[in-house]
Amino acid sequence: MKNRKINFIKLGIFLFGISLFFSNCENEVLVEEENSNEKQSIIRRKIAFNNTVHFNKTSPIIKNIKLPKKSNYLSRNIEDENVIVHTDEVQYATYVDTHTYTFKITREFPEYYIENIVLHYNVENDSYDEYLLQYDISAEEFQNIYNGGTRENSKTIITPLNTGTFSNLSSRGTVECDTSCETVDVNCSAGGNHSPGESCSGTPDQQPYQYEFCRTTCRYVEYIDAGDSAGGGGSNTGGGGATDNNPTNNDIITDPLPSNPCENNITGNAGVLNSAGDCINIANTKPCEKITELLNNSYIKDKIQSINNDATFNLDYEKGFNLNDYGNGPIATVNNGNAQETSITVLIDKTNGSSIGFIHTHFNSNKRTSPLFSIEDLRALNAVYQWRKYKQKPLENITVILVSPAGVYAMVIKNYVFFAEEGNNLHTEEFRERRKKYYEEFPKDLNLMPHSDKIEKVVLKQLKKYGVGLFKANDDLSGWNELTLDEQTNNTIPTPCT
Numbered sequence: 001m002k003n004r005k006i007n008f009i010k011l012g013i014f015l016f017g018i019s020l021f022f023s024n025c026e027n028e029v030l031v032e033e034e035n036s037n038e039k040q041s042i043i044r045r046k047i048a049f050n051n052t053v054h055f056n057k058t059s060p061i062i063k064n065i066k067l068p069k070k071s072n073y074l075s076r077n078i079e080d081e082n083v084i085v086h087t088d089e090v091q092y093a094t095y096v097d098t099h100t101y102t103f104k105i106t107r108e109f110p111e112y113y114i115e116n117i118v119l120h121y122n123v124e125n126d127s128y129d130e131y132l133l134q135y136d137i138s139a140e141e142f143q144n145i146y147n148g149g150t151r152e153n154s155k156t157i158i159t160p161l162n163t164g165t166f167s168n169l170s171s172r173g174t175v176e177c178d179t180s181c182e183t184v185d186v187n188c189s190a191g192g193n194h195s196p197g198e199s200c201s202g203t204p205d206q207q208p209y210q211y212e213f214c215r216t217t218c219r220y221v222e223y224i225d226a227g228d229s230a231g232g233g234g235s236n237t238g239g240g241g242a243t244d245n246n247p248t249n250n251d252i253i254t255d256p257l258p259s260n261p262c263e264n265n266i267t268g269n270a271g272v273l274n275s276a277g278d279c280i281n282i283a284n285t286k287p288c289e290k291i292t293e294l295l296n297n298s299y300i301k302d303k304i305q306s307i308n309n310d311a312t313f314n315l316d317y318e319k320g321f322n323l324n325d326y327g328n329g330p331i332a333t334v335n336n337g338n339a340q341e342t343s344i345t346v347l348i349d350k351t352n353g354s355s356i357g358f359i360h361t362h363f364n365s366n367k368r369t370s371p372l373f374s375i376e377d378l379r380a381l382n383a384v385y386q387w388r389k390y391k392q393k394p395l396e397n398i399t400v401i402l403v404s405p406a407g408v409y410a411m412v413i414k415n416y417v418f419f420a421e422e423g424n425n426l427h428t429e430e431f432r433e434r435r436k437k438y439y440e441e442f443p444k445d446l447n448l449m450p451h452s453d454k455i456e457k458v459v460l461k462q463l464k465k466y467g468v469g470l471f472k473a474n475d476d477l478s479g480w481n482e483l484t485l486d487e488q489t490n491n492t493i494p495t496p497c498t
Ligand SMILES: [Zn+2]
Pocket: 360, 361, 362, 373, 374, 377, 402
């Protein structure tokens, strides 16, 4: 996805009226800007769906919208998911000879704070293409967009919901299409070239604005018949091979249309309502803050230090502490494993929901012990999370800490929705399959400890699927780094929590 911001107003012609005033000994020069008459090329407005021009044609489509069933990984819902499409207020955008309608939706498991259905008028077919747009933003950005603030180029996921558009291009080949979106800034067209968020003296249709610009680029791949001497051909359609952001009829132009944020009583953060009426927090807004707070607590830091040494790593059992919070900060209770066992038993407080996680070691003498978290650690984290959520306790301070010869690591939940859905499968008969997947890319060496760099990357990739972040403490326990994987270079990137 490109991060390009485009100023549409390149041709603004400004007329400068210069008036000179003379008074005694001073010359004063006034430079006056005259407004141009240029209007923005995209007209957008919010209206009730019932009042839209194309209501008769679009309302049957909206009645039948379904989201596609989820991938195998999210195997809980086999059926296509029904969604509630809201029609009280839609965003209507017209440009060139086409237009889009953007709708708010409510569903059982929202995946992002802003999710919209977009209908795009297909000029060639005289029909509508349907898309799901999802904006990968934080709770704060959600609130900001809702309040009408400007936004950074957000990561936008676009999913076509019907396949009609490109399937009839040819019977002799297949068409591979890829749609990507970017946020475009349009500056004030009344002079001064003010960008979104700045003040512009123009009329309402000259004001600066932002929109989401999505373009589909398709490649036509011909079948190669046996005996055919010709190779496979490729050509661009859809996007027409255009390289700039001047909208065409094939492009999809929309605005993120947020639902009303609700307030999650437990976390106090902005959330979205799901179809069951619960206020869902998609993301943990303070993973760095909370884990830093824990390490700054000298009582907890001492506990970590007490087991972060070779003497502990040379034992034949795990040492550790259960972590509970009864409302006055974390309390650590000794929790050691049994000799020659590679596990500890984590007690979960089912009465108060006070369990917030645990601290434990992985040791050297069992050579198959991982220098990073095991999938059982992840399952235990999920159990802690489920109970805490069930007991309506804050979720941001949940963590599992690992003290291993490779370093001190912490798992922190970043996306509650993913973790609830994905993590739930760790407690079902599917666990065996997931366990296999988790260890699939582990080195085949009998001794895992020397491979911590490689295993770190494998675990990072796995945890991401569950919406869980991986943090590593500095050697002197002075602070944490969030680790992420650059998928292009396969390098681990540490970002200090500040
Ligand atoms: Zn463990």
